[in-house]
Amino acid sequence: MLKIQNVSFGYNTHQVLRNINFETQKGEILGVLGPNGSGKSTLIRCISGILPGFSGTISINGQSTATLNTVKRARWISVVPQNASLPSAFTAMETVLLGRTPYINFLGQISQLDREIACSALEQVDALELSERVIGELSGGEKQRVILARALAQSAPIMLLDEPTSSLDLQHQMKLLSLVKKLAKENSLTVVIALHDLNLAARFADRIALLVNGELKALGTPWQVLKADILAEAYSWPVKVIDHPFFDTPLILPESVL
Amino acid sequence: MNKKFFPYLWVTFFLIAAIISSIAIGSVFISPLEILRGLFGKAITSSDATILWSIRLPRTILLALVGSALAGSGAAYQGLFRNPLADPYLIGVASGGGLGAVFAMFINWPYTFLGLLAVPATAFVASLGTVFLVYLFAQTRSDIPTTNLILAGVAVSSFTGALTYFLMITSTGELRRALNWLLGGVSLVSWSAIGALLPYLAIGFGVLVISGHALNLLQFGDEQATQMGLDTRKAKLIIIAASSLVTAAAVSFAGIIGFVGLVVPHVVRIFWGADYRRIIPLSIIGGAGALLFADILARVILAPQELPVGIVTSLAGAPFFLWVLRKGRNLKYW
Numbered sequence: 001m002l003k004i005q006n007v008s009f010g011y012n013t014h015q016v017l018r019n020i021n022f023e024t025q026k027g028e029i030l031g032v033l034g035p036n037g038s039g040k041s042t043l044i045r046c047i048s049g050i051l052p053g054f055s056g057t058i059s060i061n062g063q064s065t066a067t068l069n070t071v072k073r074a075r076w077i078s079v080v081p082q083n084a085s086l087p088s089a090f091t092a093m094e095t096v097l098l099g100r101t102p103y104i105n106f107l108g109q110i111s112q113l114d115r116e117i118a119c120s121a122l123e124q125v126d127a128l129e130l131s132e133r134v135i136g137e138l139s140g141g142e143k144q145r146v147i148l149a150r151a152l153a154q155s156a157p158i159m160l161l162d163e164p165t166s167s168l169d170l171q172h173q174m175k176l177l178s179l180v181k182k183l184a185k186e187n188s189l190t191v192v193i194a195l196h197d198l199n200l201a202a203r204f205a206d207r208i209a210l211l212v213n214g215e216l217k218a219l220g221t222p223w224q225v226l227k228a229d230i231l232a233e234a235y236s237w238p239v240k241v242i243d244h245p246f247f248d249t250p251l252i253l254p255e256s257v258l
Numbered sequence: 259m260n261k262k263f264f265p266y267l268w269v270t271f272f273l274i275a276a277i278i279s280s281i282a283i284g285s286v287f288i289s290p291l292e293i294l295r296g297l298f299g300k301a302i303t304s305s306d307a308t309i310l311w312s313i314r315l316p317r318t319i320l321l322a323l324v325g326s327a328l329a330g331s332g333a334a335y336q337g338l339f340r341n342p343l344a345d346p347y348l349i350g351v352a353s354g355g356g357l358g359a360v361f362a363m364f365i366n367w368p369y370t371f372l373g374l375l376a377v378p379a380t381a382f383v384a385s386l387g388t389v390f391l392v393y394l395f396a397q398t399r400s401d402i403p404t405t406n407l408i409l410a411g412v413a414v415s416s417f418t419g420a421l422t423y424f425l426m427i428t429s430t431g432e433l434r435r436a437l438n439w440l441l442g443g444v445s446l447v448s449w450s451a452i453g454a455l456l457p458y459l460a461i462g463f464g465v466l467v468i469s470g471h472a473l474n475l476l477q478f479g480d481e482q483a484t485q486m487g488l489d490t491r492k493a494k495l496i497i498i499a500a501s502s503l504v505t506a507a508a509v510s511f512a513g514i515i516g517f518v519g520l521v522v523p524h525v526v527r528i529f530w531g532a533d534y535r536r537i538i539p540l541s542i543i544g545g546a547g548a549l550l551f552a553d554i555l556a557r558v559i560l561a562p563q564e565l566p567v568g569i570v571t572s573l574a575g576a577p578f579f580l581w582v583l584r585k586g587r588n589l590k591y592w
Contacts (some may be wrong), residue, residue, distance in 0.1 A: 050481050052400065081485070087340075087477040089532030098475055102487035108471030108535060134532075224269065249475030 001026045002047070002158055007056035009039075009046055010065060016042045017054070018214045024207075026157070029181065031205030033225075035235050038211040040194040047192065048079045049255050060158065074102040075137045080147050082194075087243035088136025092146045095135060096121055114153075121152040121249040124186075125179060127136030141172035148176070152183065160185075161193040165200065173197075177204045191221035202226055202249040210234055212258045226250045260307070265530045269543040280318040280403050281310065285562055288331035301435055317447045320511065321553045321567070322546035323455055324444070327462070327508035329502035329545020332519025333526070333537050334466050337402050337473035338497050345506040346519035347412030349498070353418040353508040354388025355381040359439050360422050363432040369448075375438070378446060378454070378510035385506035387410050388418055395500065401480070402494050412423040441567025442515035444553070451511050463542060470535030476582070477532070480539035510584065515568040522548050525582050 002024045004131045009017040017039045024030050032040045045051045047058055049065060058065045060076050061122040068076070078099070099121070101112040113199055125145040135143060144164060159178065165173040173210070181204055184191045195201045201208055201222065206227040208243055213233045218225040227250075228241045244251040281293050288296075296302045333345040339348065347353070353558055362380040367583050368468050390415045396406035411419045472493040474482040480490045505519075522545045550566070555574055556567040 045481075048485050050484050070484055070489045070580060073485045074485065077485075079482075081482055081483040087480050087532060088475070089527070091531075094474070094533055098486055100271065101475060104471060114392050143381075150486075245334070245588070 001036050001061065002042075002192070003057075003059045003062075004047070005057040005059070006210075007043075007046060007054055007058060009042055009051060009054040013187045015213050017046065020056070020211075020214075020216050022209055022216065022219055024190050024192065025220070026190055027184060028182050029191040029193060029204060029206045030205060031193055031201040031208045031222075032211060033195060033198065033201050033208055034211035039214040040211055042214075043078070043211065044192065044194055048077055048160055056255050069173050071102045074154060074156065076156050077158045077160060078149050078151035078156040080144075080159070080161040080164050082164075082166065084147055086135045086147070089134055091132055091236060092122065092127060092135050092149075093118060095129040095146055096131075096149045099150040102154065117155065118149075119198045121148075121149040124152060124183060140167050141169075141176070144168060144172070144176055145179070148179065148183075151189070157188075157194070158190045158232050161191065163194050166196060173200060180204070198231070198252040202244070202252065203247065219229055222249055226252055265526075265536065265540055266543070269526075269540050269547065273543050273547040273550075274403075276550035277318055278506075279320065280550040280554055284309070284314060298556045301332070301397075306546060308502045313447075316449050316452060317553070318550060320447050320455070321549050323452065323459055323514040323550025324508040324515065325522075325547070326542040326544040327545075328502040328515060328519035329522035329548065330463060330466050330538060330542040332535070333523035334469065334473065334497050335519075336523055337534050337537070338494060340477060340479075340546055341408070341409060342524070343520075344408075345516075346376045346508075347415075347514070347516075348499065349386045349407055349502075349504040350388035350392045350418065351502055352413050352509060353415035355385035355423070356381070356504060357388075357418045357422045357425075357512060358384025359510075359513070360425050360436045363436055363439070364425050364429050375446060375451075376515060378451070379555075382506050382510040383416075385509055386502060388414060388500070388508075389502040390408070398565045401491055404494075406497075406580075414458055424440060428489075428497040438515040440565055441566035442513040442571070443564075444512045444515075445564035446511050455507050458503050458507035461540050462500045462507070462562050465496060465500035466504070466541075468537050469493070469500070470533070470538050473534035473538070474496065477534075484540065494498060513566070513568065515571055517544055517571040517579075518549050518552070521579045528582055528585075 004020050004022050005021040007017055020043065024042050032043060046054045050122045050218050052209060064072055081240060097110055097114060097116040100110065100118065103114065104110060119176065122131055125148050127149060130138060130142055130146065162169065165176055168176060177200060180191060183189060205222060207223055209216055217234055218230050226241060228239055231239045231252065240253045241250045272522060273300040278290050278293060280308050282288050284288055286309055290311060291308055294306060321472045328346050335344040335348055336342060358380040359377050362376045391406065392410045395410040396402055426433055430460060472488055475486055475488045483490050523537055523541045526540045528542055530536060530540060552571045556570040559565055
């Protein structure tokens with residue numbers, strides 16, 4: 001589905017991504033992990049097409065994204081950005097309808113179909129009752145669901161999420177990620193999601209890509225990647241990994257002192 | 259009442275009231291009934307007919323067009339720059355036009371030049387030239403960062419503004435005329451001015467009205483707009499070109515009229531929300547009405563002397579806007 005080949009990216013002399021290679025399958029959730037500054041967001045931004053200056057190839061079903069124009073790319077890839085700046089005066093519905101941009105003609109006319117798709121996207125994220133509220137009045141969790149609905153309305157087979165839970169509390173983190181998982185299943189979306197929290201990644205990702213200093217250090221299932229030695233080296237902090245008492249996933253516990 | 263069309267009804271009513279008042283009020287009062295009779299070709303007194311057809315009607319139409327140009331492009335610039343302080347003059351149209359106009363006055367160009375009126379023609383060319391210069395300074399290889407545009411606009415405006423004042427100080431003869439122009443003294447009222455203005459406005463308004471969706475996307479920032487499928491560079495270029503075209507055309511004939519382009523879009527936004535697909539057309543209609551009412555004041559305050567309408571838009575517009583701002587202070591309208 002989505003294939004990253006030899007992708008490198010740098011600002012002037014500072015190299016942010018070094019020779020990244022991986023491939024995702026349809027309907028898979030790939031968690032991108034790594035310490036601060038490891039290049040998670042940069043990778044997401046390269047894939048989404050807003051950092052055109054990378055070297056290497058990013059392709060979807062064999063077609064390089066560099067050959068796609070903005071509209072065509074937006075039909076393939078939708079994005080839930082990190083700490084998205086949101087104009088407070090738009091209503092949730094107006095915001096979600098903007099997700100229909102790749103399908104709207106140059107006159108900017110919104111069709112009945114666009115409205116129906118926007119409604120069903122809001123319904124899928126359980127936010128239909130927010131549709132006439134303005135963004136400025138919504139809570140952090142509600143905003144994040146509206147942005148998720150906007151990405152869904154784009155009807156793109158690939159969805160990128162850049163630390164979508166970073167400003168959410170425990171309940172909303174769990175709700176949002178469960179929702180992403182459900183949506184990935186229902187709509188057979190390919191999801192690439194940058195996450196900070198190792199245990200959330202263990203819980204929700206099918207596979208995990210671990211970035212350190214812009215390099216792909218490990219790629220595989222949570223059991224394969226989230227190992228004590230790998231993580232200790234990646235984060236320069238000793239960790240213990242035990243079996244999760246309730247789920248078939250690893251549970252990562254940072255040690256308290258060096 | 260359909261919620262979608264309700265705002266249009268309001269501003270259209272406002273505009274019609276403004277047009278009728280603008281034609282009716284002046285040194286000679288023409289009753290609205292007479293106006294209607296005159297407009298539909300019925301017999302009215304010949305002095306009324308002269309006033310109607312040669313003075314009031316062309317002035318009303320010209321000012322309505324100028325008001326819509328300023329408010330429409332002001333709305334577009336506020337959206338493009340995501341800045342509530344943006345007005346149609348932000349990136350150099352006014353200062354460039356001012357320099358062009360004052361230059362034409364001071365080198366005593368003949369009144370017409372290659373068949374065009376010298377002052378509006380030079381003002382128009384200088385306006386667009388200045389914006390183009392700002393654009394060249396602001397663009398990078400892959401984008402037009404809006405911060406660059408604002409800063410380049412401020413720098414170039416300050417430079418051309420200084421040149422304008424330099425010209426005014428070093429010569430004496432045309433000072434009053436120049437000042438009048440810079441304050442928005444609409445002096446070149448004629449049917450041919452309207453004819454010259456119309457094609458530019460028709461093109462510009464057409465583009466601006468269909469740019470509403472792109473402006474909505476730009477409110478989320480360039481990155482999100484791109485990710486949702488907008489070619490931001492192209493969209494910005496088109497919006498800047500259309501806004502500059504209508505503003506330059508308006509400034510050429512009416513001089514620099516302040517405040518209308520800043521305030522009308524905000525009033526529209528406070529009343530009817532943040533959707534630019536609505537803000538742009540409503541500002542275009544509302545701006546026409548607003549400038550007409552300001553012009554009526556400009557004509558009657560010191561009658562028979564006429565004030566530059568730019569003074570009135572600020573004098574009357576500022577308190578009005580502060581009042582609206584107080585009324586809407588609980589709304590998240592920006």
